[in-house]
Amino acid sequence: MDDEHLGLRELKKRQTRDSISAAALKLTEEKGLSEVTIEEIAREAFVSPRTISNYFASKEEAVLAAGPVATEQVLQDFSTSNSDDPPLEVLGRLMSNYARDYPECLRKAARMVELEEANPSLRPFRLAREVELVIDLGRRVAQRTGTDFAADVYPSLVASAASAALLTSLSLWAQAGFPEGRLQPLIEESFSLASAGYRRRAASPISVQLESSATPQSPDAQPV
């Protein structure tokens, strides 16, 4: 029911959708989203302005649609893996492996973080997408642990913690200038911190300290 019999119609739909979001992303990187009009995106994507409204409710959603979609893979893996470890640890391992195996995808995600800092109007919409993912993940945690998603805080809390761990890691990593090989330890640190009830291990005041030159003064940072 997913990629089964995709006729020409479905193919063209995805194609125009991708064209639009790619055009939106390109123009946004060039001029800033506030300077980009629907009409421009339409020209760039070879569609009519009206068509853009058919696909996206706003410029912001069009830009965000160009972001990474690989999260679904991790969600799948989480649901199918059957370990007896606590969900957070499983998620931590999955994310860590993901950072190791598909660095370009994480890099793309971090690039979106930067794009968001340059274009604040993106933030609300990115967050809305994020919440959808957290809800999805929460349901999976509930199913996996046999808890009730609607009556128990547990699944949602775990999902939120995992999301925060990943996003905080990405944000710090992007801020430090994407240092090679540093993301994975950051992710592991974040997840183990959550699993430890946010109590620092005495031995590691700042265990995965980045180069201090990368973030000399820290006027305003953008986590989450």
Add this chain to the structure above:
Amino acid sequence: MDDEHLGLRELKKRQTRDSISAAALKLTEEKGLSEVTIEEIAREAFVSPRTISNYFASKEEAVLAAGPVATEQVLQDFSTSNSDDPPLEVLGRLMSNYARDYPECLRKAARMVELEEANPSLRPFRLAREVELVIDLGRRVAQRTGTDFAADVYPSLVASAASAALLTSLSLWAQAGFPEGRLQPLIEESFSLASAGYRRRAASPISVQLESSATPQSPDAQPV
């Protein structure tokens, strides 16, 4: 610098701001935000449409400005209190006390959650506000624990966990129909779950189980 010498000007500014957001809230509850125009809000608040644009960037922000602002109190209390306990536990106590002492404020917050479910366009903007709070809280955690907000995942993770604990509790509580006296235990459960690294205590599969009749079938829940 806060409530010091508020001249007539500042007073009137706050007054018109409140008028606008109150009008926006009232009309939204009556007809749904999508059916409300800026012009209507302007009439209701006895200001010109142009003035609304001066105060808020969108209808959504106007509505959200009518929400509870008491979070600042908790942030203040967190910064001023000087306990040696882990920040999450301090925050948990503060929120629990808050739920006990100012139930009407929490109820208002939960009402906003419901309003958001009825008017999905509110969500992105509420989330954006939420993130601002989390960043603020993260900075305070950093200051309190002597960690570096910009170089260390710890402060942001703690702040995110606290935010998730509160919001998840509110969401569940609202979904269950605001049962009297149930919010505080939910909050305590959520915070202690986070402090315990999201590991259930063996004795409590669902320790703060709500009346099962309150949530018979759970088609789509809205945490976070």
Add this chain to the structure above:
DNA sequence: TCATGTTATTGCTGATACTGCAAAGATCAG
């Protein structure tokens, strides 16, 4: 009290965004 500077409010205007509707074009199934 008055005079003057400062700031908020307002109307106007132009640019942009979004939606419903109906026509035109593309794809599909037989």
Add this chain to the structure above:
DNA sequence: CTGATCTTTGCAGTATCAGCAATAACATGA
């Protein structure tokens, strides 16, 4: 090939929003 279905498009109407200048309200100091 033909009719059905769906996508794309143009058009028209409504709504949003920001810049600008004028007006009104408040503040400050004498």
